[in-house]
Amino acid sequence: TKYDETLDCDFTDLYKNYHFLLPLAGLERAREYSEHPADVQASEKMGRLFDHIRKLNEFNTADDLHALNIFLTRLLFCFYAEDTGIFKADQFYDVIDRTTNIDGSDVDGVLYELFEVLDLPESSTERQAKPTHLSAFPYVNGSLFEYQFAIPEFDARTRRILLECARLSWAEINPDIFGSMFQAVIDPEQRGSLGQHYTSVSNIMKVIQPLFLDELRTELDTVIALSHDNRHKNNKA
Numbered sequence: 001t002k003y004d005e006t007l008d009c010d011f012t013d014l015y016k017n018y019h020f021l022l023p024l025a026g027l028e029r030a031r032e033y034s035e036h037p038a039d040v041q042a043s044e045k046m047g048r049l050f051d052h053i054r055k056l057n058e059f060n061t062a063d064d065l066h067a068l069n070i071f072l073t074r075l076l077f078c079f080y081a082e083d084t085g086i087f088k089a090d091q092f093y094d095v096i097d098r099t100t101n102i103d104g105s106d107v108d109g110v111l112y113e114l115f116e117v118l119d120l121p122e123s124s125t126e127r128q129a130k131p132t133h134l135s136a137f138p139y140v141n142g143s144l145f146e147y148q149f150a151i152p153e154f155d156a157r158t159r160r161i162l163l164e165c166a167r168l169s170w171a172e173i174n175p176d177i178f179g180s181m182f183q184a185v186i187d188p189e190q191r192g193s194l195g196q197h198y199t200s201v202s203n204i205m206k207v208i209q210p211l212f213l214d215e216l217r218t219e220l221d222t223v224i225a226l227s228h229d230n231r232h233k234n235n236k237a
Helices: 012-027 037-056 061-084 091-099 106-120 156-167 175-185 188-194 203-234
Strands: none
Touching: 012 188, 037 061, 061 091, 061 175, 106 156, 156 175, 175 188
């Protein structure tokens, strides 16, 4: 209850996960994070989302995995966009929650249309012909939504996890977790060959700080101090 976590498993497997329910008996689990809890929670939920997407869809080729990575990138953008002022608050969440079937059967179609709209300029006649709940989204320049790829199929559980991901406070989440999320959708056997290794910012800093950052900071402090001294002398003059 302290971490606002959810459990997603088959009812017949509930007894195997009894530890998850211990907080209801007053036995809250203690947990220490080396990273920000929001980052870890986001990475875990995104991992669960793509585990379920893989169960429903086949990704057998390099092109399939590329399309899946593009889909992940676009989802992450939408999550961040509605929490950082690019979209209206809960705009993406509401489209999925209010305009798709609970069984998830039409989520892929709605996402396909939404991604298409995000690549249409505001003055586009094509955009104006779209339903208002889609045309209300802003145009996203650049090439993120330029090409259309097949959207994975969803079911009720996968739709629910998608909504849980959208409900996270993405403005509090560091973009450096992108690496771990991308790694999660690559087949484990291919990670080594593709060089998909993620290192968190905190671990990177442990290496580069003593290597050269500390020295650069010392030089910067010296320059700032000299600048202040010179300004002080000039003011006196």
